[in-house]
Amino acid sequence: MVIIVRKKILALLILLISVFSLQTISYADVMNRNLLCYTLKTGISMEERVPNTFMGTWRVTSKLLDSGGSSIFKLSGVDLWNLSRSGNVINLSNPFTGASASITVNYVDGSTIRFTRKGNYDNKILTDTVELNLDGERFTGVNTLTLETLSDVNRSVIKTETARYSLVGEKISGTSIME
Numbered sequence: 302m303v304i305i306v307r308k309k310i311l312a313l314l315i316l317l318i319s320v321f322s323l324q325t326i327s328y329a330d331v332m333n334r335n336l337l338c339y340t341l342k343t344g345i346s347m348e349e350r351v352p353n354t355f356m357g358t359w360r361v362t363s364k365l366l367d368s369g370g371s372s373i374f375k376l377s378g379v380d381l382w383n384l385s386r387s388g389n390v391i392n393l394s395n396p397f398t399g400a401s402a403s404i405t406v407n408y409v410d411g412s413t414i415r416f417t418r419k420g421n422y423d424n425k426i427l428t429d430t431v432e433l434n435l436d437g438e439r440f441t442g443v444n445t446l447t448l449e450t451l452s453d454v455n456r457s458v459i460k461t462e463t464a465r466y467s468l469v470g471e472k473i474s475g476t477s478i479m480e
Contacts, residue, residue, distance in 0.1 A: 347406035347407065347408070347409055348386070348389040348390065348391050348406045349389050350406075350409040351386070351391060351406055351409055351414055352412065352435060353386075354435065354437070355384060355414065355435055355440075356384050356385055356386055356391075357383075357384060357472055357473070357474050357475050358381060358382070358383045358384075358472070358473040358474045359381070359382045359383075359384070359440070359470040359471065359472055359473060360379065360380075360381060360471045360473050361379070361380045361381070361382050361469070361470045362377070362378070362379050362468070362469050362470075363375075363377060363378045363379075363380070363466040363467065363468050364376070364377045364466060364467050365377065365464060365465075365466055366443070366464075366465040366466060366467055367464070367465050368462075368463070368464040368465075369462065369463045369464070371462040371463075371464065373448070373462060374446065374462075374464040378466075380395055380397055380398075381395060381396050381397055381473070382394075382395060382470070383395070383396065390403050391403065391404050391406065391416075392404070402418050402420065404416040404417065404418050405417050405418070407430075408432075412434055412435040412436065413432070413433070413435075414432070414433050414435060415430070415431065415432040415433075416430075416431055417429060417430045417431075418431075424450060424451045424452075424453060425448055425449065425450050425451065426448070426449045426451065427446065427447070427448050427449075428446070428447045428449075429444060429445075429446055430444070430445045430447075431443070431444045431445075431468070433468065433470070437472075438471065438472040439469070439470065439471055439472070440468070440469070440470040441467075441468065441469055441470075442467075442468045442470075443466065443467060443468065444465070444466040444468050445463065445464075445465050445466075446463060446464045446465075446466070447461065447462075447463050448461070448462045448463070449461050450462075
């Protein structure tokens with residue numbers, strides 16, 4: 302019986318020492334010692350930070366800057382981009398090609414917007430990364446394309462081709478925002 306009481310007293314003392322030692326650590330100590338092991342995320346999504354003036358129809362011209370020696374990429378192009386928002390999802394469609402995809406916004410700082418789009422085509426994966434600087438009814442930017450060819454056997458990447466294009470966009474029509 303005495304041993305059980307001693308064990309309970311010892312456990313209680315350890316618990317009290319632990320509680321009191323935790324109270325002596327301030328929030329600043331926790332931050333300085335990196336004792337906080339989780340990250341809280343809150344606020345507005347990147348998609349919601351994209352200015353409404355970016356939505357609408359744009360005439361986009363592209364000019365090849367470099368292609369890593371590959372000849373599969375066009376030297377220049379003209380496209381129509383229709384950008385619309387539904388909630389926190391932004392969709393980019395091209396009426397010329399019939400292509401349509403949701404884009405992932407990676408970065409927004411004022412009028413600078415960076416987004417990616419990834420598509421799978423047979424044994425190829427195309428990743429588009431676009432960074433734009435919006436200036437009213439016009440934008441300029443760079444589009445980086447990465448085309449990965451996959452092995453038929455184990456789906457590993459056997460070839461990677463890249464290209465960078467300069468982009469200039471001119472607004473054709475207003476916004477296309479659906480709530």
